[in-house]
Amino acid sequence: MMMFALPALVLIPFIGGLAAWLVGLRGASRAAWVSSLITLVLMVVLLAQITISSFAAGAGAGGWFAHFSMAWVPMLGINVRFDLDGLSLVMLWLNALIALPCALLSARNVADRAGLFHCLLLATVAGINGVFMATDLFLFFFFWELMLLPLFGLILIWGDAGRQRAVLKFFLFTQGSGLLMLLAILGLVIVNAQRTGVITFDYFALSQTAMIAPIAPVLMLGFFIAFAVKLPMVPFHAWLPDTYAASPAAVSILLSGVLAKTGGYGLIRFVVMLFPGPAAHLAPIAMTLGVVGILYCAWLAVAQDDIKRLIAYSSISHLGFILLGVFSGTRIGMEGAIAQMVAHGLSTGALFVIAGLLEERLGTRDMSKMGGLWPAMPQFSALAMFFAAASLGLPGLGNFVGEFLVLMGTWQVSHVMTFFAAAGLVLSSVYSLTMMLRVFYGPKKTESLAPLGAPSVPHIAVLGVAALLLLALGVYPQPVLNLSVPASPHVVSIAQEQAQ
Amino acid sequence: MSFSFLPNAVLVLCLGSLVQLAAISWRRHVARDAILCVIVLVAALASIMLPTALIMNGALPLFAPDTWASFAGALIILSVLAIVLMSRHGAISADPTVNSEYFLLLTLATLGGVAMTGAVHFISFFLGLETLSLSLLGLIAFQNKRLDAGEAAMKYLLLSGVASATMVFGFALIYAETGSLRFGAPDLSQAPEPIIGTMGVILVLTGMFFKLSAVPFHLWLADVLEGTSVPVAALVAVTSKIALFAAMLRYFSSVNLYLPSAQVNEILIVAVLSMLGGNLMAVVQTDLRRLLAGSSIAHVGYLLVAFLSPGPFGVASAAFYLAAYAISTIGVFAIMNGVLPQGTDIREWHGLFRRKPAAALAMSVMLISLAGIPPAVGFFAKFYIVAAGVSAHQTLLLFVLILSSTIGLFYYLRLILIMLTPAPAGRETHAEVTAPTPVNAALIAVLACATILLGICPSTLVQRSQGLVVAPPLPAAPAKLP
Numbered sequence: 007m008m009m010f011a012l013p014a015l016v017l018i019p020f021i022g023g024l025a026a027w028l029v030g031l032r033g034a035s036r037a038a039w040v041s042s043l044i045t046l047v048l049m050v051v052l053l054a055q056i057t058i059s060s061f062a063a064g065a066g067a068g069g070w071f072a073h074f075s076m077a078w079v080p081m082l083g084i085n086v087r088f089d090l091d092g093l094s095l096v097m098l099w100l101n102a103l104i105a106l107p108c109a110l111l112s113a114r115n116v117a118d119r120a121g122l123f124h125c126l127l128l129a130t131v132a133g134i135n136g137v138f139m140a141t142d143l144f145l146f147f148f149f150w151e152l153m154l155l156p157l158f159g160l161i162l163i164w165g166d167a168g169r170q171r172a173v174l175k176f177f178l179f180t181q182g183s184g185l186l187m188l189l190a191i192l193g194l195v196i197v198n199a200q201r202t203g204v205i206t207f208d209y210f211a212l213s214q215t216a217m218i219a220p221i222a223p224v225l226m227l228g229f230f231i232a233f234a235v236k237l238p239m240v241p242f243h244a245w246l247p248d249t250y251a252a253s254p255a256a257v258s259i260l261l262s263g264v265l266a267k268t269g270g271y272g273l274i275r276f277v278v279m280l281f282p283g284p285a286a287h288l289a290p291i292a293m294t295l296g297v298v299g300i301l302y303c304a305w306l307a308v309a310q311d312d313i314k315r316l317i318a319y320s321s322i323s324h325l326g327f328i329l330l331g332v333f334s335g336t337r338i339g340m341e342g343a344i345a346q347m348v349a350h351g352l353s354t355g356a357l358f359v360i361a362g363l364l365e366e367r368l369g370t371r372d373m374s375k376m377g378g379l380w381p382a383m384p385q386f387s388a389l390a391m392f393f394a395a396a397s398l399g400l401p402g403l404g405n406f407v408g409e410f411l412v413l414m415g416t417w418q419v420s421h422v423m424t425f426f427a428a429a430g431l432v433l434s435s436v437y438s439l440t441m442m443l444r445v446f447y448g449p450k451k452t453e454s455l456a457p458l459g460a461p462s463v464p465h466i467a468v469l470g471v472a473a474l475l476l477l478a479l480g481v482y483p484q485p486v487l488n489l490s491v492p493a494s495p496h497v498v499s500i501a502q503e504q505a506q
Numbered sequence: 507m508s509f510s511f512l513p514n515a516v517l518v519l520c521l522g523s524l525v526q527l528a529a530i531s532w533r534r535h536v537a538r539d540a541i542l543c544v545i546v547l548v549a550a551l552a553s554i555m556l557p558t559a560l561i562m563n564g565a566l567p568l569f570a571p572d573t574w575a576s577f578a579g580a581l582i583i584l585s586v587l588a589i590v591l592m593s594r595h596g597a598i599s600a601d602p603t604v605n606s607e608y609f610l611l612l613t614l615a616t617l618g619g620v621a622m623t624g625a626v627h628f629i630s631f632f633l634g635l636e637t638l639s640l641s642l643l644g645l646i647a648f649q650n651k652r653l654d655a656g657e658a659a660m661k662y663l664l665l666s667g668v669a670s671a672t673m674v675f676g677f678a679l680i681y682a683e684t685g686s687l688r689f690g691a692p693d694l695s696q697a698p699e700p701i702i703g704t705m706g707v708i709l710v711l712t713g714m715f716f717k718l719s720a721v722p723f724h725l726w727l728a729d730v731l732e733g734t735s736v737p738v739a740a741l742v743a744v745t746s747k748i749a750l751f752a753a754m755l756r757y758f759s760s761v762n763l764y765l766p767s768a769q770v771n772e773i774l775i776v777a778v779l780s781m782l783g784g785n786l787m788a789v790v791q792t793d794l795r796r797l798l799a800g801s802s803i804a805h806v807g808y809l810l811v812a813f814l815s816p817g818p819f820g821v822a823s824a825a826f827y828l829a830a831y832a833i834s835t836i837g838v839f840a841i842m843n844g845v846l847p848q849g850t851d852i853r854e855w856h857g858l859f860r861r862k863p864a865a866a867l868a869m870s871v872m873l874i875s876l877a878g879i880p881p882a883v884g885f886f887a888k889f890y891i892v893a894a895g896v897s898a899h900q901t902l903l904l905f906v907l908i909l910s911s912t913i914g915l916f917y918y919l920r921l922i923l924i925m926l927t928p929a930p931a932g933r934e935t936h937a938e939v940t941a942p943t944p945v946n947a948a949l950i951a952v953l954a955c956a957t958i959l960l961g962i963c964p965s966t967l968v969q970r971s972q973g974l975v976v977a978p979p980l981p982a983a984p985a986k987l988p
Contacts, residue, residue: 079965081972082893144889152880158919162926170923177919181879182912188889189904192896199897 011056012074012088015098016136016149018049023128030121035113042109042124046131050102057095069493071095078145083195083206087142091493096344096486097138097271100351103475104263105131107468108256111359114462115255115366116164123164126156130260137268141209143191146276150232151184153265157257164254172245172252179245183235190228197221209280213495216280223288226281230288233277237269239292239329240299243322250318251371255362258314262321263355267347270328274340274492278332289333293416296329297426304433308440312371313364316441317357320397323430324350324405330427331412339415344490346408349479353396353405356472360390363465364445373441378450386461387446389469396476398438399431404479511571512560513624514553515579519617522546526610536605540594543609544587547616551583567688568630570756572977575624577825577970578752582619585745585832586612591949592840593737608648615641615741619749623756626977628677628687631753635673635717638746639666645741646734658733665716665726673713679706689753690978691761691769707769710757718750719799720776720806721783728787728799736847739795740839743802744832751809755824760978763816764898773814777903780807781910788917794852797917798838801876804914805831811907812891815898818972823890825971830875830887830960837872837953841865844942844950852921856929861939866925868954875957877918878911883960890968 022045030038060071072090108127116123133153140146154177161173191207198215199205206212216222235242250258278285300323307319324346331343363386364379365371380387396403399410409431417424479486526542529535558571569575590612618638625631643666647659677687683703684692694703712723719727731739763770780803788800809831812824845865846854858866875882878889888911895904942950960967 078963079968081965081968147889148880148885151885155874155879158922159926162923170927174916174919174923178912178915181915182908185892185908185911188892189896189908192889192893195893196897 009074011052011059012072012090012139013076013086014052015049015056015139016132018052019045019128019132019135022046022048023125023132026128027121027125030119030124035117035120038121038124039109039113042128043106045128046102046106046109049131049135050106053098053102056090057099060090060095065092065493068496069491078142082144083204083208084144085142085208086145087208088136088139089141089209090139092489093271093274093344093492094138096348096490097267098135100267100348101131101134101138101264104260104351104355107355107359107464107472108260110464110468111259111362112254112256113464115362119163123160126160127256127260129153129156130160134264134268138271142207143195143209143212144207146209147184147188147191150187150268150272151181153268154180157261157265160257161249161253164257165252166254167252168248169252172248175245176249179235179242183232183242186228187232190225190232193221193225193228194219197225210495213280217283217496222281223284226277226284226288229272229276229280230292233269233272234292234295234329235269236272237266237325237329238322239295240302240322240326241295243299243303246322247315247318250321250358251312251314255358255365258358258362259355262317262358263351266321266325267351270325270332270343270347273329273332274343278340279492279495285333286335289335289419292333293330293420293423296326296333297423297430298326299323299329300326300427300430301433304430304437307437308433310437311374313361313373313376313441313445314358314371316373316437317354317361320357320434320437321350321354323434324354324397324409326430327409327412327427330416330423331408334412334415334419336415336418338411338418340492341487341490342408342411342413342415344408345404345479345483345487346412348486348490349396349404349408349476352472352476352479353393353403356389356393356469357397359465359468359472360386360393363461373444376445377448378446380446383461385466386469389466389473390446391442392473393469393476394438394442396480398435402477402480404476404483407480407483510562510567511558511569511624512562513569513571513575513579513620514556514559515550515583515620516569516617516624517560518550518553519546519613519620522549523610523613523617526613530606530610534606536609539606539609540590543590543613546613547583547587547590550616550620551580551587554580554583566627568627569621569624570626570977571624573974574752574756574821574825574976577974578623578748578828579620581829581832582623582745582748583616585748585836586616586619586741588836588840588949588953589737589741589745592740592836592843592946593735594943594945608645611641611644611648612741615645615745619745622749623752625753626689626756628681628689631689632670632674632677634749635753636670638749639670639717642666642738642742642746645738646730648738649735652733654733655735656733658730661726661733662730669713669716669723671713672709672716676706676709676711676713679703679709682706689757691758693760704768708772711769711772714750714754714757715776718747718754718806719803720810721779721803722776724780724783724787724799724803727803728791728796731795731799731802732793732850736795736839736843739798740836743798743839744835747802747806748828748832751806751813751824751828755813755821756976756978758813759976763814770814773810774903777807777810777814778906780804780810781906782807782913785910785913785917789913791917792852794842794850794855794921797852797921798835801914801917802835804910805835805876807910808888808891808907811900811903812894814903815891815894815900817894817897819890819894819897821974821976822968822971823887823894825974826890826964826967827887829967829971830883830957833953833956833960834872834875834882834884837950837957838869838876840946840950840953841869841872841942844946845939847940848938852924853929855921855924856927858925858939860928865942865950868950869925870922871954871957873918873921875961877915879915881961882957883964884957886961886964 026038026041074088076086136149303319303323310316328343331339621634649655694700716723784803791797875884
């Protein structure tokens with residue numbers, strides 16, 4: 007049972023997506039929505055089952071919980087290989103937790119071709135699940151590219167104005183950088199083949215070569231750029247604000263909540279763990295770019311009128327902390343980065359839920375036309391306040407834990423960077439509170455905004471659950487921190503034995 | 507002692523074309539001729555699988571019966587088969603005065619292509635090439651009531667003639683230098699006047715690039731594809747390129763492509779120019795066939811990357827790429843032919859997902875494959891070529907490949923984007939969407955399924971292409987002219 011649990015995590019959303027599409031063909035958008043939800047619930051149940059049995063069995067060699075391996079293209083040493091460690095498990099949970107509200111909240115927004123919408127949404131989720139588990143480099147790359155395609159359709163069909171430009175930009179950026187990663191993967195494989203005489207794409211087998219290959223810095227750079235574009239890191243961030251702004255609400259949530267984290271996950275798994283030496287050399291540059299990103303994008307966020315763009319820029323700014331933590335080279339920084347990934351996924355996802363609801367009710371995303379919403383929807387406004395506070399790093403909430411640990415890790419490496427990164431937190435208070443002020447406080451700007459109505463029960467439920475999770479992460483983060491330590495790739499023999 | 511082989515497929519296609527000729531001269535009947543053509547092609551395909559029947563002792567070696575020839579030959583026959591299937595019930599076979607010859611010319615073009623894939627002698631290569639080119643000329647000009655078909659044929663005739671002449675001049679120079687007519691790049695290390703031999707090789711290469719339509723010899727392709735009918739455009743874009751590329755690979759199979767030399771430099775420059783030029787040309791096109799011409803040129807550039815990466819991956823990745831390219835490109839042309847035969851302007855494809863969802867989905871699958879995105883077969887093909895390039899340390903070519911694929915993504919995705927979005931107001935399309943004939947619909951379905959299935963389970967095709975051997979032309983004593 008455990009054996010096939012990992013591929014099932016990829017297959018269930020795929021099959022469920024096809025089912026939703028077939029159901030949706032009959033015309034009932036409700037039915038597609040229901041089958042999509044059932045699929046995701048099944049996925050969560052499976053994930054829970056995996057988690058429980060992983061804990062029961064305990065971690066194997068080097069911290070790996072579960073394995074799956076099957077030959078795919080044996081002539082080229084390509085296998086379907088999944089491995090699960092604590093980091094993967096945390097990321098899979100994040101994906102499931104973000105995907106569920108995406109599907110839940112799209113019941114009303116997506117009436118047109120709902121079956122297709124859910125099919126594409128679930129295909130993206132399946133691709134992301136694959137990315138978080140694949141330990142065959144070809145398979146990883148396959149999923150890495152595969153998850154983009156449904157997103158292309160989702161944004162293009164259901165997106166807002168300017169989507170055509172945005173979606174092409176998004177695709178070209180990510181796909182072009184992905185090809186650089188392909189070069190790096192193949193370079194690593196060929197170097198390994200020259201060293202050992204075996205062509206293999208296995209993560210564990212290649213980790214040996216990655217340690218000692220003379221061209222390792224070049225190879226690492228290929229991986230790094232692909233992940234830095236996806237994260238995004240500052241010189242490569244041009245695609246993000248447009249894409250987030252043009253996406254439909256559910257896709258914005260998915261993009262900011264999980265997709266950005268695939269970049270962070272890749273940085274940990276395939277840059278720092280695979281090329282520890284060269285990564286240490288790259289660290290000063292990566293950390294500097296991280297700090298630049300924190301400050302620059304926070305500065306840009308302050309100047310935005312469009313609420314989605316504000317959240318998008320704030321998102322890049324917070325992702326700078328992930329870069330900082332991952333490359334700080336300290337254990338505490340790495341823990342902080344992972345906590346930040348989870349907390350940022352929850353808080354930014356929630357902020358996009360709020361932005362989506364505002365846009366749906368008010369018909370605009372322009373904050374200069376909003377104002378005075380608190381009396382009209384008090385519960386909702388309080389929740390918005392909560393997430394704005396989480397985003398600015400209020401102690402007691404998850405983001406604070408992540409950012410604080412990252413800053414502690416950075417302090418051991420560079421005091422100057424810590425200073426500047428901490429200054430970013432001040433800016434984040436500025437834009438978060440300005441956003442609250444402009445949207446929820448003050449006088450009403452226009453009378454046409456009057457009939458707002460209470461937010462739907464699913465909205466409140468989703469936001470409430472996210473708030474509880476953030477609170478739990480903020481108050482008692484230790485279980486997540488303990489669990490999410492990335493497992494080492496240097497356990498070749500043992501991991502291979504277990505896979506067979 | 508030398509042996510000469512006559513490949514089964516060449517024999518079957520020769521006999522088959524004679525049978526078709528006889529049938530036409532007896533009585534014209536287009537349906538019968540189409541079926542006859544299919545039968546001949548299927549028989550040729552089956553004969554490739556069988557061991558070579560005709561082996562003569564002591565004769566001039568003309569053909570090499572190796573696995574590479576079989577693979578490329580099978581690919582050519584399959585692609586022509588697809589073209590026959592898509593052109594039945596088209597505009598061409600509706601014209602009762604000439605329709606039967608259309609299928610005869612298709613068989614002859616196949617014969618030329620298959621002969622080229624196995625040729626190890628200048629004469630067999632040249633006969634194959636001219637058989638292919640002359641049949642193509644007839645096919646391009648086939649719709650004789652259309653002005654631009656005549657123009658396209660004229661262009662093809664002139665440029666193809668120039669290319670053939672260049673090539674023959676190259677053959678002559680090589681013969682003058684080495685005294686040999688074997689079809690293979692000569693070893694010039696011992697030659698008395700290496701400059702003449704080098705010039706000869708470069709002229710032969712130039713002729714081949716003309717026919718392959720690699721940049722900077724590409725100018726004819728877009729006009730020809732635009733002027734002729736859709737199935738023939740597929741033939742020009744796919745079949746003739748497979749044949750030429752297969753022959754070119756054999757020509758250089760005895761040369762060490764790692765050593766820098768004049769011919770390697772020429773191929774390198776042409777590869778870079780083709781990848782960039784083809785994609786840049788396609789980006790600005792508004793006509794779908796011209797766009798596909800640019801895409802086809804770019805794919806030739808990618809193939810040249812595999813060509814310049816000898817070693818364990820080189821031939822295998824080229825073979826895989828040829829197959830992937832053939833499937834997807836023929837698929838695109840089949841959909842064009844079936845759904846929007848008049849809609850060559852890409853704006854006419856607006857909203858196809860609403861009007862013909864299945865066809866639009868199949869078209870997207872083909873375009874995704876051409877762009878090299880998983881799960882389509884083009885992804886694995888591109889991956890394979892990059893693997894070959896990495897293993898041969900072709901850094902420059904790989905960076906150009908990545909840059910140009912990213913440009914390529916833009917126009918493939920823009921096409922999908924156009925199919926997904928409705929036409930802008932006031933610019934409604936006027937081309938009628940037609941329902942593809944059952945045969946064509948089945949062809950499209952098969953090609954789309956193959957694109958996805960081979961993308962997800964590429965191992966069978968990888969296994970096949972890894973076993974391919976390109977036998978270099980026998981370095982025997984200078985062949986005596988009869």
